[in-house]
Amino acid sequence: MATGVAAWLPFARAAAIGWMPVANCPMPPAPREHSKKQDELIILNVSGRRFQTWRTTLDRYPDTLLGSTEKEFFYNEETKEYFFDRDPDAFRSVLNFYRTGKLHYPRYECISAFDEELAFFGIIPEIIGDCCYEEYKDRKRENAERLMDDQEENKDSKLPNMNFRETMWRAFENPHTSTMALVFYYVTGFFIAVSVITNVVETVPCGSTPNQKDVPCGERYTVAFFCMDTACVMIFTVEYLLRLFAAPSRYRFMRSVMSIIDVVAILPYYIGLVMTNNEDVSGAFVTLRVFRVFRIFKFSRHSQGLRILGYTLKSCASELGFLLFSLTMAIIIFATVMFYAEKGSSSSKFTSIPASFWYTIVTMTTLGYGDMVPKTIAGKIFGSICSLSGVLVIALPVPVIVSNFSRIYHQNQRADKRRAQKVQKARLARIRIAKKGSSNAYLQSKRNGLLNELLDLTGSEEEEQHMNKTSSLLESQHHHLLHCLEKTTAHEFVDEQLFEQNCVEGAQFSRSPSLSSQEGFTGTCCTRRSRKRIPLPNASLSTTHTHTHTQGLQELSAIHIQCGDQPSLSTSSRSSLNMKSSERSRINCRGQQITTAVISLPSPTNFPPDGDGHGPANPIPAPPTINTTTSSNIVKVSAL
Amino acid sequence: MSRRRRCKRQLVKFIQHIHQLVTGTLNSDNEDEEQDRTVVRRRRPVDLERLLNQSRFTKRELQILYRGFKSECPSGLVNEDTFKTIYAQFFPGGDVSKYAHFLFSAFDTDQNGIVIFEEFVRGLSVLLRGSAEEKLCWAFNLYDLNKDGHISKEEMLDVMKAIYDIMGKNIPPLLKEEAPRQHVELFFQKMDQNQDGVVTVEEFIDTCQKDENIMKSIGIFENNI
Numbered sequence: 001m002a003t004g005v006a007a008w009l010p011f012a013r014a015a016a017i018g019w020m021p022v023a024n025c026p027m028p029p030a031p032r033e034h035s036k037k038q039d040e041l042i043i044l045n046v047s048g049r050r051f052q053t054w055r056t057t058l059d060r061y062p063d064t065l066l067g068s069t070e071k072e073f074f075y076n077e078e079t080k081e082y083f084f085d086r087d088p089d090a091f092r093s094v095l096n097f098y099r100t101g102k103l104h105y106p107r108y109e110c111i112s113a114f115d116e117e118l119a120f121f122g123i124i125p126e127i128i129g130d131c132c133y134e135e136y137k138d139r140k141r142e143n144a145e146r147l148m149d150d151q152e153e154n155k156d157s158k159l160p161n162m163n164f165r166e167t168m169w170r171a172f173e174n175p176h177t178s179t180m181a182l183v184f185y186y187v188t189g190f191f192i193a194v195s196v197i198t199n200v201v202e203t204v205p206c207g208s209t210p211n212q213k214d215v216p217c218g219e220r221y222t223v224a225f226f227c228m229d230t231a232c233v234m235i236f237t238v239e240y241l242l243r244l245f246a247a248p249s250r251y252r253f254m255r256s257v258m259s260i261i262d263v264v265a266i267l268p269y270y271i272g273l274v275m276t277n278n279e280d281v282s283g284a285f286v287t288l289r290v291f292r293v294f295r296i297f298k299f300s301r302h303s304q305g306l307r308i309l310g311y312t313l314k315s316c317a318s319e320l321g322f323l324l325f326s327l328t329m330a331i332i333i334f335a336t337v338m339f340y341a342e343k344g345s346s347s348s349k350f351t352s353i354p355a356s357f358w359y360t361i362v363t364m365t366t367l368g369y370g371d372m373v374p375k376t377i378a379g380k381i382f383g384s385i386c387s388l389s390g391v392l393v394i395a396l397p398v399p400v401i402v403s404n405f406s407r408i409y410h411q412n413q414r415a416d417k418r419r420a421q422k423v424q425k426a427r428l429a430r431i432r433i434a435k436k437g438s439s440n441a442y443l444q445s446k447r448n449g450l451l452n453e454l455l456d457l458t459g460s461e462e463e464e465q466h467m468n469k470t471s472s473l474l475e476s477q478h479h480h481l482l483h484c485l486e487k488t489t490a491h492e493f494v495d496e497q498l499f500e501q502n503c504v505e506g507a508q509f510s511r512s513p514s515l516s517s518q519e520g521f522t523g524t525c526c527t528r529r530s531r532k533r534i535p536l537p538n539a540s541l542s543t544t545h546t547h548t549h550t551q552g553l554q555e556l557s558a559i560h561i562q563c564g565d566q567p568s569l570s571t572s573s574r575s576s577l578n579m580k581s582s583e584r585s586r587i588n589c590r591g592q593q594i595t596t597a598v599i600s601l602p603s604p605t606n607f608p609p610d611g612d613g614h615g616p617a618n619p620i621p622a623p624p625t626i627n628t629t630t631s632s633n634i635v636k637v638s639a640l
Numbered sequence: 641m642s643r644r645r646r647c648k649r650q651l652v653k654f655i656q657h658i659h660q661l662v663t664g665t666l667n668s669d670n671e672d673e674e675q676d677r678t679v680v681r682r683r684r685p686v687d688l689e690r691l692l693n694q695s696r697f698t699k700r701e702l703q704i705l706y707r708g709f710k711s712e713c714p715s716g717l718v719n720e721d722t723f724k725t726i727y728a729q730f731f732p733g734g735d736v737s738k739y740a741h742f743l744f745s746a747f748d749t750d751q752n753g754i755v756i757f758e759e760f761v762r763g764l765s766v767l768l769r770g771s772a773e774e775k776l777c778w779a780f781n782l783y784d785l786n787k788d789g790h791i792s793k794e795e796m797l798d799v800m801k802a803i804y805d806i807m808g809k810n811i812p813p814l815l816k817e818e819a820p821r822q823h824v825e826l827f828f829q830k831m832d833q834n835q836d837g838v839v840t841v842e843e844f845i846d847t848c849q850k851d852e853n854i855m856k857s858i859g860i861f862e863n864n865i
Contacts, residue, residue: 008709008712008727009730010705010708010764010768011764012727014763014764014767014768015743017775017779017858017861018742018746018779018782018783019803020779020854020857021783021844021848021854022799022803022823023857024853025853026856027853027856029860030861100711435733436733481730485803485807488803489803489804489807489819490819491804491807491815491819493807493810
């Protein structure tokens, strides 16, 4: 139930007088107040610092250590105070939580120490107030990352038995783990460098023979270059195959960027091998050689800086894309303008708009090659405007990249915020559960109440001990309030799951004269029940079967009959077909006594499940042993 | 005429824009100054002795009430939104805003949109320690939305719908319209003795005093604190 507003409960109950003249049934009696003890001051001694508060303040959150009887473990008889051997600074936040209902995270506090304190006092951190929640989550994430980093470093040292494949993969990923890996790393690096240099040197003109012009070295020493190329490609191929073999998930490896670069680096060679004979495609063959330059990207495995650069560019891709788009717009505009401005002049180089693109780009980037110049006055005016605006437009990407580069360290925060949103959703879900928990608590207590009455009627005493009257006075008063509301509006609080079925069924009922009002109802009840069986697929906690009997009385157009039920002792979650134990129907309230006839039905007939294909109902234990739904099923979170 | 005025206004705005473009002032600076001049509400401190005289609570009860009140609203002023939030926490899953609004009006006796502790205690004093007639009067005041001394069917329907709204999803939507209406019909049949379509204070109190259930129910919240 809501916490700090427990103080307002008397007000809410008093305001319920507003319902009284409207209601047509007598209200249930108010819960008796137990011993009316005065509110007393409790002394909490935390490592020598004494905190004092009212007992009722602590009682606001009954499922924490301080709010329940668990604190009695720490009671010190001689000094009549509760002694806790914990950090008094952190305890301040804990106690403020009780006082104000909001949990704050102090910034100076270490996150794990704070978590420990919260865990000790039984408070879940998710209820930290919005003001401090972000900070808390950030610190927690940083801490987790740091721990993970530490763990990774430690992980390298301890290797339980890893098989050959895993060893190889680790060797590839972290070269400094073993000497072999380091050797392999340097060898591949060397060969990448060799291959790149070979490609470059191939094209250098190497000295001329008298009768010919300069020939590039590649054509002069064809065999040597070919051998070098073959060697490099063989090494790369072997490396790629080894990596492929060692990868834990081959499919993911093949999709990764590095492996694509590897493939692109070695493929031209093999294609060249296959296609050397054919003369027609030699042009394409030459083009393929260009791709050999991609081998230089293989260096990114060796260089952290290259990877960061690539990551930066990837991360500012959207900004760069937008800038490119706006640049394209500007280019098109100015090219068009220049084309039409220069159309008049003779021998103008601006032959078409695409031809003017070149001029615009060169001007806007302030290169100014001078191969195309405007000659008309209009052209010169627009040309100057173009170069001025070019300065502005080109200057824009630079700060973007710079800021992204500096932001790249915090880049992962975006991913974490997304994760935090999921946590936020979980948190909201938890708060929703808490809210539902309170209504579930009410339903639970009503069922307990029903069973209480059952026991009173049947006079069995031994079950009473099972009914733990742990609900505090506050809770019982709250439930009494909700009960009054039910009486006023002549509708009941039901489980949310049944709401939809109610909608469906509510339409079908018409009034029928009340028959079974006075005496036994089960006859009709039972026969109708099988018709209106509503199997609930997720009713692991409790299922309430709702019938709607109508009565001929004017004031009540629909009466919900709530049948309490008991889940079977088996752990199957699909125990919805299990039968309920008590049922009662309410009759007309016009001043007559409400007879609660409780009929326990030991039925375990197999109800044909509507769409519920799970196994038949489990046999029920004998009716006299009525086990109530334990409160462990209901999550009462002291949030809110 | 208005067109010309509009044109002129737009021209002035355009010139202002150009001016700002040139001089580079920020728009937002002007707006901030206005917000600083928010009204700061002041209220007198609450006097225990005076409250003791005005209400029927004992000192101890007043202490408990005030502590609870102040802990939830440290400023000591409850506005309607806070009130709705507090009231909503008792009824999860329902929509208490309408009924909370009516309650707020009933407590806010001087109708200034704020409930201070004195008003709060005054209301509670009637509800918890008042005679039956006073309580019924208070309930009448709650139902009489426009405070004209009569409860009309529309007012009652509003109140009834508000009460049913608190139940929220627990009432099937098909019945959501019908049930309050029927309830109101019943209420009027019972209360409106001279069948003139409105219920006056005397009719209300008279009928309620004759009804055992109501009299019994009113008394159940007596010793509450």
